[in-house]
Amino acid sequence: MIFADFLRNRRREQLSASDLAALEDSVWDVQKTRARQLIAHARQPIRMSTYLMEGFICRYMDDRNGLRQLVAVHVPGDFVDLHGYPLGRLDHDVATLGACKIALVPHERLDRLLVERPNLTKLLWFSTLLDAAMHREWIFRLGRLDAVARVAHFFCEIEAKLRAVGLSDGQHFAFPLTQADLGEACGMTSVHINRMLRELRERNLMQVQRNRVTISDLSALRRLSDYDPSYLFIEG
Amino acid sequence: MIFADFLRNRRREQLSASDLAALEDSVWDVQKTRARQLIAHARQPIRMSTYLMEGFICRYMDDRNGLRQLVAVHVPGDFVDLHGYPLGRLDHDVATLGACKIALVPHERLDRLLVERPNLTKLLWFSTLLDAAMHREWIFRLGRLDAVARVAHFFCEIEAKLRAVGLSDGQHFAFPLTQADLGEACGMTSVHINRMLRELRERNLMQVQRNRVTISDLSALRRLSDYDPSYLFIEG
DNA sequence: CGCTGTCTTGAGGACGGTCAATGTTCGTGG
DNA sequence: CCACGAACATTGACCGTCCTCAAGACAGCG
Numbered sequence: 001m002i003f004a005d006f007l008r009n010r011r012r013e014q015l016s017a018s019d020l021a022a023l024e025d026s027v028w029d030v031q032k033t034r035a036r037q038l039i040a041h042a043r044q045p046i047r048m049s050t051y052l053m054e055g056f057i058c059r060y061m062d063d064r065n066g067l068r069q070l071v072a073v074h075v076p077g078d079f080v081d082l083h084g085y086p087l088g089r090l091d092h093d094v095a096t097l098g099a100c101k102i103a104l105v106p107h108e109r110l111d112r113l114l115v116e117r118p119n120l121t122k123l124l125w126f127s128t129l130l131d132a133a134m135h136r137e138w139i140f141r142l143g144r145l146d147a148v149a150r151v152a153h154f155f156c157e158i159e160a161k162l163r164a165v166g167l168s169d170g171q172h173f174a175f176p177l178t179q180a181d182l183g184e185a186c187g188m189t190s191v192h193i194n195r196m197l198r199e200l201r202e203r204n205l206m207q208v209q210r211n212r213v214t215i216s217d218l219s220a221l222r223r224l225s226d227y228d229p230s231y232l233f234i235e236g
Numbered sequence: 237m238i239f240a241d242f243l244r245n246r247r248r249e250q251l252s253a254s255d256l257a258a259l260e261d262s263v264w265d266v267q268k269t270r271a272r273q274l275i276a277h278a279r280q281p282i283r284m285s286t287y288l289m290e291g292f293i294c295r296y297m298d299d300r301n302g303l304r305q306l307v308a309v310h311v312p313g314d315f316v317d318l319h320g321y322p323l324g325r326l327d328h329d330v331a332t333l334g335a336c337k338i339a340l341v342p343h344e345r346l347d348r349l350l351v352e353r354p355n356l357t358k359l360l361w362f363s364t365l366l367d368a369a370m371h372r373e374w375i376f377r378l379g380r381l382d383a384v385a386r387v388a389h390f391f392c393e394i395e396a397k398l399r400a401v402g403l404s405d406g407q408h409f410a411f412p413l414t415q416a417d418l419g420e421a422c423g424m425t426s427v428h429i430n431r432m433l434r435e436l437r438e439r440n441l442m443q444v445q446r447n448r449v450t451i452s453d454l455s456a457l458r459r460l461s462d463y464d465p466s467y468l469f470i471e472g
Numbered sequence: 473c474g475c476t477g478t479c480t481t482g483a484g485g486a487c488g489g490t491c492a493a494t495g496t497t498c499g500t501g502g
Numbered sequence: 503c504c505a506c507g508a509a510c511a512t513t514g515a516c517c518g519t520c521c522t523c524a525a526g527a528c529a530g531c532g
Contacts, residue, residue: 043466061376064462069379071372086362091369091467114358118351125361126322132364133327135371136307140297142378143305143423147488178510187379192488194512210497226300230279231327383520414478428520430480446529479528486521496511502504 005077009164019120026109040094046084048104055100070185077165098176133231150186151196153225160229175213241313245400255356262345276330282320284340291336306421313401319364334412369467386422387432389461396465411449
C-alpha cells in the first residue's frame with residue numbers, strides 16, 4: 001500500500017476503497033533517493049508528481065545570490081508537488097533532505113482521475129490547499145514572530161505533521177535538518193538558529209541532537225510561539 | 237458578465253463558452269460592500285465563496301495580541317476564498333480594503349461543476365494554486381529581503397496582477413492600502429514603511445499619494461527586489 | 473472648524489546579522 | 503582501529519537594521 005499515510009488522520013474516511021485503488025494504480029514507479037538530491041527543477045515543465053513515502057523533502061526558492069528560502073518541508077504522507085499537475089510547471093525547486101522513498105505519478109493518469117472520480121479529485125485538491133494553509137502559517141511566522149518563537153513555531157508544525165502519520169509520540173522524532181537548513185526555513189542565519197536552540201534547551205522546552213528532536217514541554221512551546229495546529233485539519 | 241476578468245491573461249482560452257456559462261450560472265448574488273468590512277471569518281464553516289469584481293480585498297491572520305499579518309491581497313478577477321470550498325472552513329479572516337463589488341457562489345453549485353465539468357474544475361483548482369504560488373513569493377519576501385526590497389517587491393506584485401486585468405498601465409494604478417496595511421503585509425512597522433517609501437521616492441523609483449501609486453522605473457524596482465513575475469503565470 | 477485617522481520625522485535601543493575562531497561529529501580510507 | 507578531512511555546531515565581539523516611543527503635521531470629513 002503506497003498511499004497508506006495519505007491524508008491519514010485528515011479526511012481519509014472520505015477516500016472510498018475504489019478511489020484509493022485508482023490512486024494506487026496511477027503510480028508509475030517507486031524509487032529510493034539519496035539525501036540532498038534535487039528531484040524537481042523550477043520553471044521546467046513537469047509531467048509527474050512526487051508522493052513522499054519515507055524521509056523528508058523540502059521546497060525552496062533561491063535569491064539572486066543563491067541564498068535559499070525554504071517554502072515547505074514535507075513528511076511522509078505528503079503529495080509533495082501535486083500542485084505541479086494543475087500548474088504545469090513549478091516556481092521553485094524540490095529536493096530531498098535525508099534519504100527518501102518516493103512514488104511517481106504521471107499527470108496523464110491524474111487526468112483520468114479528474115474525469116472519472118470527482119470525489120477523489122476534491123480530496124487531491126484539498127491536499128494541495130493544506131500546503132497553501134501551511135504557506136500562510138509560514139508567512140505569519142516570518143512576519144510576526146521573533147527569532148525564538150519562529151524556531152519554536154517551526155518545530156511545533158513539524159511535530160504536529162509527524163504525529164498525524166505516527167512518526168512522533170509528542171516527545172521524540174527523527175529530524176534530518178541541519179541548523180543551516182533551519183535558518184533557510186526561518187529566515188535567519190544558522191548562527192542565530194544555534195543561539196535560539198540553546199535558549200530553547202536552557203528553558204527546558206526542547207532540544208536537538210544527532211538528527212533527533214526531543215520535546216520536553218510541547219504546550220509551553222506552543223504558547224511561546226502562538227501555535228494553533230487547526231490549519232492542518234488533523235482530526236481527533 | 238461577472239467573470240470577465242477571471243484568469244484574464246492567464247489560461248482563459250482553456251475556459252470553454254459552456255464552462256464559462258456554467259460558472260456564471262453558479263453565482264447566487266452580486267453585492268456591493270463598504271471599505272474595511274469583514275466578509276469571512278476564520279474557523280467558521282463556509283458555504284459560499286467570494287469572487288472579486290471590483291476593489292481590493294485582503295486575507296489576514298491575527299497573533300495573540302491582535303496584531304495582523306496579511307497573507308494575501310486580492311484584486312479584481314480573483315476568486316478570493318475559493319479554497320474554502322475543498323477546505324470547508326478558513327484558517328484566516330477575509331476583509332475588504334476599499335469598497336468592493338463581489339459575487340457569491342454557493343458551494344453546492346460548485347459540487348455540480350466538480351462532477352460535470354472536469355476541465356473547469358482543473359482551472360478552478362489552478363486558480364487556487366496561483367494563490368499558493370503567491371504565498372510562496374511572500375515567504376521569500378519576508379525571509380530573504382530587507383525592508384526596502386520588501387516594499388518594492390510588494391508593489392511589483394500588485395502592479396503585475398493589476399496589469400493582467402487592465403488596471404495598471406505599468407505606471408499608475410489606484411491603491412487603497414494605508415502605510416499601516418503595508419506594514420501588516422510586509423512584516424514591519426508603519427513607521428519603517430514610511431521611511432522606505434521615502435527612500436523609494438528619493439531614488440525616483442515610485443511614489444504613493446492619495447490612494448494612487450506612480451511607478452517611474454519599474455525595471456529598477458524589480459531589480460532592487462529580485463522580482464520575477466513568472467510565478468503569476470501571466471501570458472504574453 | 474474641529475475631530476480623527478494617517479503620515480512624517482527624530483532619538484535611542486534591541487534584536488539579529490557578520491565575521492571569525494574553535495570545537496565536535498562522522499564518514500572514509502589507510 | 504586509528505588518522506584524517508569535511509561538514510556541522512558553538513561561541514564571542516562588534517555592528518547595522520529595524521523597532522519603540524513620542525511629538526507634530528496634514529488631510530478628509532462631519
